[in-house]
Amino acid sequence: xxxLAAALCMSVGVITPAIAEGMIAGKAMEAMGRNPEAGNAMFxxxxxxxxxxxxxxxxxxxxxxxxxxxx
Numbered sequence: 001x002x003x004l005a006a007a008l009c010m011s012v013g014v015i016t017p018a019i020a021e022g023m024i025a026g027k028a029m030e031a032m033g034r035n036p037e038a039g040n041a042m043f044x045x046x047x048x049x050x051x052x053x054x055x056x057x058x059x060x061x062x063x064x065x066x067x068x069x070x071x
Contacts, residue, residue, distance in 0.1 A: 006064040013060020020053045 032039040
């Protein structure tokens with residue numbers, strides 16, 4: 001059961017941020033294509049947003065490791 005719980009945690013915890021990162025990057029590239037002057041201001045904010053979304057996957061990894069080894 002621990003293996004199943006860890007696998008479920010990682011599968012949901014990695015798929016969801018991957019979809020969100022794709023949407024963030026796609027919308028940012030679309031916005032930069034429409035307004036190239038705003039690209040310099042938008043790019044750092046996009047990177048920060050991607051880092052925040054990626055932290056969700058890292059939290060899921062930590063939870064999965066806790067399930068496997070501490071529970």
